[in-house]
Amino acid sequence: MRLPLMMLAICLGTVLSANAQVADPAQPPAQAVASDPLSEQLQPDPSLTPRQVVQIQLAALRNNDAKDAGIAVVFRFASPANRAQTGPVARFANMIKSGPYALMLDYESAVFDQTQIAGDKAEQRVVLISPQRKLGFSFVLSRQTDAPYKDCWMTELVGVVPIGGTMAMAPPNQALAQLR
Numbered sequence: 001m002r003l004p005l006m007m008l009a010i011c012l013g014t015v016l017s018a019n020a021q022v023a024d025p026a027q028p029p030a031q032a033v034a035s036d037p038l039s040e041q042l043q044p045d046p047s048l049t050p051r052q053v054v055q056i057q058l059a060a061l062r063n064n065d066a067k068d069a070g071i072a073v074v075f076r077f078a079s080p081a082n083r084a085q086t087g088p089v090a091r092f093a094n095m096i097k098s099g100p101y102a103l104m105l106d107y108e109s110a111v112f113d114q115t116q117i118a119g120d121k122a123e124q125r126v127v128l129i130s131p132q133r134k135l136g137f138s139f140v141l142s143r144q145t146d147a148p149y150k151d152c153w154m155t156e157l158v159g160v161v162p163i164g165g166t167m168a169m170a171p172p173n174q175a176l177a178q179l180r
Contacts, residue, residue: 037062038069044077044152050122050141051115053077053153057139058126061096061104068093070105079142079154100160103128103135120145122153127163136161 036042037059048056057074064070071093075083078092086092095101107128116123120143127136138159144152 038065038073040069042073042076044144044149044154046151048153049115050117050124050139050153051112053141053155054112054124054126054139057155058104058110058128062107064105071096074155077155079144079156080146080149082154082156100135101158103130103133104137106130125161134163136163 037056042056042060044053057077060070060073062070068089072089074096075087075089075092078086083092086095096104107130109129111127111129113125113127122141122143124139124141125136126139127134138161140156140159141153142156144150144154
């Protein structure tokens with residue numbers, strides 16, 4: 001599966017601010033993911049948590065088809081600023097299909113870390129595992145303030161976090177702090 005790469009950011013370790021709160025790591029994915037991860041009905045919605053947004057995006061990428069319907073779902077969950085930098089969808093698809101993001105199209109399992117939320121910014125770290133490798137990704141999301149996405153969590157960028165030989169999650173990256 002390929003992650004919505006709004007911007008390629010190599011993640012360097014730093015610490016989230018002291019006012020960050022930890023979201024429930026056991027939240028189930030959005031109902032729509034289980035039914036049809038490529039549905040055109042999957043749209044940003046204020047009821048979705050940052051974790052659910054990432055789960056929707058990863059499920060869509062893992063189930064991407066010849067028409068790139070999964071990539072289109074991911075692009076819909078990209079923030080307007082992200083879309084402006086990575087769009088149109090065809091350009092976005094090329095970014096996802098190359099480099100480390102290509103793993104998002106063909107992973108076997110995913111390990112989610114706890115979601116870190118600081119105000120209207122969130123970070124969701126996830127390790128994707130395939131038979132050949134495992135790679136960490138840091139999704140940075142923001143709660144939108146303008147219509148038509150007011151109060152919806154949308155992806156600002158996805159950073160790549162090399163994991164090495166362990167399943168341990170990398171430390172939080174600088175991306176969340178940079179958005180403040």
